[in-house]
Amino acid sequence: MYPVLNKLPNKSDSKPLPIVVIGNGPSGICLSYLLSGYVPYIKRGSAHPHPILQKKLEETPEVPIIDQDLEYLSEGLEGRSQSPVALLFDTLLRPDTDFGGTAESVLTWWHETNRAIPHLILGRNPPGGAWHLIEGSMITLSQGEWMGLPDLQFKDWMRKKRRGLRNNRATAEDIAQYYQHYVAKKGLQQNFICGTVVTSVRKVSPDVNFSYAQQDPERNSHSFWDFPEKDDQIASGNLFQVDGFIKNTNGCQQPFSIYAENVVLATGTYDSPSKLGVNGEDLPFVHHKLSALEEAVKNKRVGMTSDPVLIVGAGLTAADAILFAHHCNIPVIHAFRRRVNDPGLIFNQLPKMMYPEYHKVHQMMKEQSVACPGPYECYVSLPEHHVLSFTEDKKCIFQDKSGHQKVFNISMAFVLIGSNPNLSFLPNNGIDLAIDNEQPVNSKRNPINVDPFTYECVQEKGLYAVGPLAGDNFVRFVQGGALAVASSLLKKANKNPP
Numbered sequence: 421m422y423p424v425l426n427k428l429p430n431k432s433d434s435k436p437l438p439i440v441v442i443g444n445g446p447s448g449i450c451l452s453y454l455l456s457g458y459v460p461y462i463k464r465g466s467a468h469p470h471p472i473l474q475k476k477l478e479e480t481p482e483v484p485i486i487d488q489d490l491e492y493l494s495e496g497l498e499g500r501s502q503s504p505v506a507l508l509f510d511t512l513l514r515p516d517t518d519f520g521g522t523a524e525s526v527l528t529w530w531h532e533t534n535r536a537i538p539h540l541i542l543g544r545n546p547p548g549g550a551w552h553l554i555e556g557s558m559i560t561l562s563q564g565e566w567m568g569l570p571d572l573q574f575k576d577w578m579r580k581k582r583r584g585l586r587n588n589r590a591t592a593e594d595i596a597q598y599y600q601h602y603v604a605k606k607g608l609q610q611n612f613i614c615g616t617v618v619t620s621v622r623k624v625s626p627d628v629n630f631s632y633a634q635q636d637p638e639r640n641s642h643s644f645w646d647f648p649e650k651d652d653q654i655a656s657g658n659l660f661q662v663d664g665f666i667k668n669t670n671g672c673q674q675p676f677s678i679y680a681e682n683v684v685l686a687t688g689t690y691d692s693p694s695k696l697g698v699n700g701e702d703l704p705f706v707h708h709k710l711s712a713l714e715e716a717v718k719n720k721r722v723g724m725t726s727d728p729v730l731i732v733g734a735g736l737t738a739a740d741a742i743l744f745a746h747h748c749n750i751p752v753i754h755a756f757r758r759r760v761n762d763p764g765l766i767f768n769q770l771p772k773m774m775y776p777e778y779h780k781v782h783q784m785m786k787e788q789s790v791a792c793p794g795p796y797e798c799y800v801s802l803p804e805h806h807v808l809s810f811t812e813d814k815k816c817i818f819q820d821k822s823g824h825q826k827v828f829n830i831s832m833a834f835v836l837i838g839s840n841p842n843l844s845f846l847p848n849n850g851i852d853l854a855i856d857n858e859q860p861v862n863s864k865r866n867p868i869n870v871d872p873f874t875y876e877c878v879q880e881k882g883l884y885a886v887g888p889l890a891g892d893n894f895v896r897f898v899q900g901g902a903l904a905v906a907s908s909l910l911k912k913a914n915k916n917p918p
């Protein structure tokens with residue numbers, strides 16, 4: 421259990437917090453680790469396989485990576501991320517992983533408590549973020565090792581739990597448990613307030629009135645973070661009011677309101693499933709989460725003899741739904757807008773050997789279309805079709821690429837076409853912060869515009885964004901964003917030494 425209310429200062433009786441992080445997934449956890457005074461140094465005697473990086477690391481071996489010039493260190497690095505700092509941190513943690521190697525990290529971690537910066541991590545679920553919402557039996561796309569956080573190898577944790585990887589990949593349940601374990605093992609619990617939902621983040625207007633009566637003088641005098649004076653903060657405009665509520669164990673909601681000098685958005689993109697925007701999409705048999713299929717099977721609302729379930733989408737979540745339905749012998753109609761051999765389709769990008777189950781789904785999509793029945797029972801694909809509407813008597817009307825309409829009876833529909841960040845707690849849904857500030861924030865097409873070496877929002881000083889919100893979509897790369905933020909905040913703090 422994570423104690424809650426007593427950790428939240430009330431805005432009227434305390435100084436602003438240096439940092440509030442919204443979101444407790446891998447991004448928030450990694451950031452909390454770095455802000456808690458865990459400091460990365462280069463391991464004595466280690467040699468990074470990248471010769472130019474190794475040379476740079478040798479220049480100032482006594483200076484922690486977090487205090488070094490991240491732009492200089494990451495210059496020239498290449499890999500599977502667009503973010504230089506994400507590539508840097510990843511290659512320091514997993515030096516030769518992209519070449520199939522298992523070389524140990526060149527980092528060693530020291531816990532220097534005098535460098536800790538007070539912070540709170542607010543999140544709706546237990547620590548682990550989206551991984552508590554993803555169906556537990558789902559196997560990760562990434563290798564298990566790439567899901568690990570600094571200084572606690574995922575494979576070591578798995579070994580201790582006597583669990584094995586499948587094809588080098590892990591289940592979502594293992595990942596969620598590992599993240600919870602990480603928070604406990606690294607002693608980060610006191611920074612986490614779970615069961616909290618942030619409903620508003622606003623810049624504070626200069627007429628706000630603080631009472632400094634109930635501060636903890638001891639904490640302030642020893643804090644590494646130098647709290648600026650009230651008037652300076654307000655003059656610089658760098659103060660945020662964070663409002664929300666906490667869900668108590670008895671289900672009641674208790675509001676809270678706190679001030680923070682810096683706010684980090686780490687809310688991921690899994691909260692608002694994308695919609696088709698067609699008539700009947702709100703009918704009770706139409707769902708937008710894979711978990712609804714599993715629940716329906718568990719409660720026997722669908723089975724082998726029901727009308728088919730409709731699965732809409734051609735991404736990996738839709739594929740997981742098809743595999744699950746197939747496993748339960750539930751008939752499936754599978755509709756998607758692209759051609760089966762469209763190079764943009766994820767199945768055309770995954771190596772067959774590593775992902776045999778997704779290769780199987782792709783084969784079914786190709787070989788068992790409604791136009792040419794094939795060898796697979798209980799499955800039919802409708803490539804290049806889009807849904808026109810759902811009707812109350814559980815019919816779905818489709819249109820194919822030539823404009824012909826078809827109607828199918830279905831038992832339930834699962835629209836699994838991705839998800840969008842929910843930034844409704846920000847002014848204008850955070851659109852003003854995006855790269856194209858006329859379009860909604862989207863992790864792939866329109867992330868939040870951040871400085872690549874600090875992850876501070878270009879449009880709003882003191883506000884940071886990490887993870888998919890900043891365009892880093894894989895756990896292995898979200899950690900670089902956390903490093904950049906922590907480095908920036910430590911440098912800010914150092915400008916005002918206590």
Ligand SMILES: Cc1cc2nc3c(=O)[nH]c(=O)nc-3n(C[C@H](O)[C@H](O)[C@H](O)COP(=O)(O)OP(=O)(O)OC[C@H]3O[C@@H](n4cnc5c(N)ncnc54)[C@H](O)[C@@H]3O)c2cc1C
Pocket residue numbers: 442443444445446447448542543544545548549550551554559560561562566567616617618619686687688689690691737842845886887888889892893894895896898
């Ligand atoms: C089905 C699926 C499979 C995936 N497979 C892989 C994989 O194999 N490998 C990989 O590297 N990545 C994978 N990912 C991506 C991975 O989940 C993300 O990269 C990662 O979880 C991002 O971490 P995060 O901490 O930034 O955000 P998240 O993990 O999304 O956590 C953010 C948390 O913030 C909470 N939150 C949001 N808004 C608020 C609010 N207003 N108040 C309080 N809390 C809030 C959310 O509820 C959530 O719990 C997958 C994602 C999905 C959906």
